[in-house]
Each structure stands twice: as structure tokens, then as C-alpha cells.
Amino acid sequence: METTGERWIGRTEALGRLGVKAQTLYAYVSRGRIAARPDPADPRRSLYAARDIARLTGDLIETDEAPRVMERGPAGRGEADLASSVSVIASGRLFYRGLDAVQLSATATLEDVARTLWASRAANPFAEIRPRVGVTPGGSARARLFAALARRADEDADTPARDPEALRVECARVLDEAVDAVAGPGPRLFLHQRLARFWKAPERDAQLIRRALVLSADAGMDAAVIATRAVAAGGASPAAAALAGLTVAAACRTVTELSCASGWINAVRRHPAEATRDLDRAGFGDPDWNDADPRAQALLAAADLPADLLRVLRDGQAAAGPPPGFALALATAARRMELPRDGAQDIYLVGRLAGLLAHALDQSLDGSPIRARLRYVGPEPGAH
Structure with a gap:
């Protein structure tokens, strides 16, 4: 699914690409390393940014000179949405x-x-x-x-x-x-x-x-x-x-x-x-x-x-x-x-x-x- 140039994939595909358990995927999301959003077809499910997953697996090479700060969409159901200027992990x-x-x-x-x-x-x-x-x-x-x-x-x-x-x-x-x-x-x-x-x-x-x-x-x-x-x-x-x-x-x-x-x-x-x-x-x-x-x-x-x-x-x-x-x-x-x-x-x-x-x-x-x-x-x- 394409939205503003970003491709989003389901949980099964995300887990397969990462080779991790579901808990690790959720940890990546909670720490802002993988962007996630509700699935428009089923708000009970989440979709994950394919570009972020590719970066974690090494399939995508970072070319920006400046460290890239993860951009996250709005919080999904059951998630707390907090904005902070204190610290960030980037690149x-x-x-x-x-x-x-x-x-x-x-x-x-x-x-x-x-x-x-x-x-x-x-x-x-x-x-x-x-x-x-x-x-x-x-x-x-x-x-x-x-x-x-x-x-x-x-x-x-x-x-x-x-x-x-x-x-x-x-x-x-x-x-x-x-x-x-x-x-x-x-x-x-x-x-x-x-x-x-x-x-x-x-x-x-x-x-x-x-x-x-x-x-x-x-x-x-x-x-x-x-x-x-x-x-x-x-x-x-x-x-x-x-x-x-x-x-x-x-x-x-x-x-x-x-x-x-x-x-x-x-x-x-x-x-x-x-x-x-x-x-x-x-x-x-x-x-x-x-x-x-x-x-x-x-x-x-x-x-x-x-x-x-x-x-x-x-x-x-x-x-x-x-x-x-x-x-x-x-x-x-x-x-x-x-x-x-x-x-x-x-x-x-x-x-x-x-x-x-x-x-x-x-x-x-x-x-x-x-x-x-x-x-x-x-x-x-x-x-x-």
C-alpha cells in the first residue's frame, strides 16, 4: 500500500523480514525505530513502514549526511502519544x-x-x-x-x-x-x-x-x-x-x-x-x-x-x-x-x-x- 511515497506492510511480513519475535517488533515501534499506523481496512491491526524495516535489516543504505530522526504517525488504538525534545536515537x-x-x-x-x-x-x-x-x-x-x-x-x-x-x-x-x-x-x-x-x-x-x-x-x-x-x-x-x-x-x-x-x-x-x-x-x-x-x-x-x-x-x-x-x-x-x-x-x-x-x-x-x-x-x- 502506498501513501505519500511510503510503503506499509502487515505484521506477518514485517516479522518475516526482520526475523524477530512479535515482542521485538513492538519494542522497535515503541522506541520510534519503526513507524506504525492503524490499518485503514481494519483499525484493530497495525501496518509498519517498509523503509524503516529495510534500514534495520541493512537492505537500505542511509545516504543522508545528517542523522535521521524517525518520523512517526499518529498513535494507534491503545498507544500513548508523547512528544519529547529531551533525547532521540538517530542513525x-x-x-x-x-x-x-x-x-x-x-x-x-x-x-x-x-x-x-x-x-x-x-x-x-x-x-x-x-x-x-x-x-x-x-x-x-x-x-x-x-x-x-x-x-x-x-x-x-x-x-x-x-x-x-x-x-x-x-x-x-x-x-x-x-x-x-x-x-x-x-x-x-x-x-x-x-x-x-x-x-x-x-x-x-x-x-x-x-x-x-x-x-x-x-x-x-x-x-x-x-x-x-x-x-x-x-x-x-x-x-x-x-x-x-x-x-x-x-x-x-x-x-x-x-x-x-x-x-x-x-x-x-x-x-x-x-x-x-x-x-x-x-x-x-x-x-x-x-x-x-x-x-x-x-x-x-x-x-x-x-x-x-x-x-x-x-x-x-x-x-x-x-x-x-x-x-x-x-x-x-x-x-x-x-x-x-x-x-x-x-x-x-x-x-x-x-x-x-x-x-x-x-x-x-x-x-x-x-x-x-x-x-x-x-x-x-x-x-x-
Whole structure:
């Protein structure tokens, strides 16, 4: 079927061309990598852009010099339609408000990237932040992080409407207090330096932590972003919206993969002959990326891995095929720095917090209404 020069194909043909399961096709659509629209002949079914599928399978060569941002049609039935200017994956690269995330990670701090994601050009929202005294929640680093967010969400619940700059300062306070909750009070260093100080990491490792935080900030649309934007659209404060999103992120695929990858690395370092075991849980490859996740490549290139970790990744990739995904790269970097067991997950969640606050701001200041259809499929009302 041809429409304005675009050819659309059905699900069966799309799955056949891609050679994937239906769940992977739906993941491509939800992340904007394949455009989809309702079938005019049967709105209960979807059609998929043949050009996008050809690009994923390598049948179509990209000739545009600039990275191509996926254009999507209107949401189909049961889909939420969200507009975002925070980040996008285009031509195999991740961009934060149009800037290459990997290039930013070479020198930028998490504060720099937060300002970029929050569109804070006129002023530095972190300049007005002062340490909060007398608040030291207990428990694990993750428990302290969520306790700090919950406290801010409660305190900000009745705050009157704020202008955009005031909201950005509020986001800076949330991120600053979250890092203090994880790392404890101390000198007012950069966020990555405070985490490194807490973990007693040397300066070279502080730079690796900085890079990992930057690369963790955002990666397009996922359930955590949807949760954040839905709460922000309801009028909640940035802290409350980010708390909702981070709760989802803490249970997401990446965090699960971080835990599995860490366990796999530890096991293989003890017994190198087992490098080919449990590869499905090790974190090689990622359905969200055609070839290799550039974040993983950048992080591993900067990690200065010792010979045994290099061997673990080399042998694992030789057996698995695809290169390491971002979760495996982050878990490997954490092992190289000898961080605590959940150190990689803590880095990921703190980095994600900066991005989720960006989505809360974006939705509150510029977001279009979120429209989704809830279709009831339960028992017939009144049935016994």
C-alpha cells in the first residue's frame, strides 16, 4: 500500500523480514525505530513502514549526511502519544537535545548534561544550591535515594506554580539532595566526585564514574519516561514525577541486566572456562541497537580494563556474537573500579534521575496532553 511515497506492510511480513519475535517488533515501534499506523481496512491491526524495516535489516543504505530522526504517525488504538525534545536515537547514535551523548561524555559533568537536558541556558540552576543539613536516611544507597526523593515530593506537593527557571532550580536541588543521600554529606564537589569520594575511588575512576553517569541519563522512550510524564502531566512536582519514573527504572530491563552481568563477570573471572555459560544473561547485544550501543563502546574504551576483564569480554563475545550492551559495559566498569555490589545500579539510577527530571520539566513546560485509550476486557458488568 502506498501513501505519500511510503510503503506499509502487515505484521506477518514485517516479522518475516526482520526475523524477530512479535515482542521485538513492538519494542522497535515503541522506541520510534519503526513507524506504525492503524490499518485503514481494519483499525484493530497495525501496518509498519517498509523503509524503516529495510534500514534495520541493512537492505537500505542511509545516504543522508545528517542523522535521521524517525518520523512517526499518529498513535494507534491503545498507544500513548508523547512528544519529547529531551533525547532521540538517530542513525545509531544517542543525542541529548541534539548533542551527541557519547561526545558529551568525554568531558561533560552530570551537572553540564542536566543543564542541557533541562534546557537551562540563561542561568546555572546549581549555582543557588546549598547543602541540606541534618538529613541522613539509613538503609542501602538505593533506599536512601528513594527516601530523599519521597521527602522532596512531599515537601514540594503544595508549592504554588513556579516559573521555568524556578522549576529548574528545584530540579537541581532534587538531584543534589539525591546524590547527598547516596554519598553522604561532604565537600561541595561535582556530583561524580562526591560519589567517587564515598566509594574511595581515585581520580581516574572518578572520571569513569562521571562518564557513566552522563551516558546513563537518558535513552529515548521507555516505561520510566512514560510514568514520569504521566505524573507530571497530572500537575505533580518534578520530584514526584521523577520518583514515579525512577521506581519504574529500578525494575527495568537495564537494572536486571546490570545485576545479571555483574554475577556473570564475577563467575567467569573465577572460572575462565565458563565464559560460554549463561550468555543469555550476560548482556551481549541489545535489540534497541542495530549494531553496537555506542554508549557501551565509549565506556569500555575509557575503562582501561585489565587483561582478565578484557579476556572475559573477548571470550564471551566470541561465543555470543553481538558486542557488549550498555548494562554489561557498566557492570564491567564497576568491577574494574571495585565498586560495591550495587555500585553500577546506583550510578545508573543517579544518572537516570537527571534525565527523568528533564522529562518532568519538558512535560510540565512544553508537553502536549497525553492521550491513551483504556479498553475494558473484564467480566460483563452485572454478570454472576
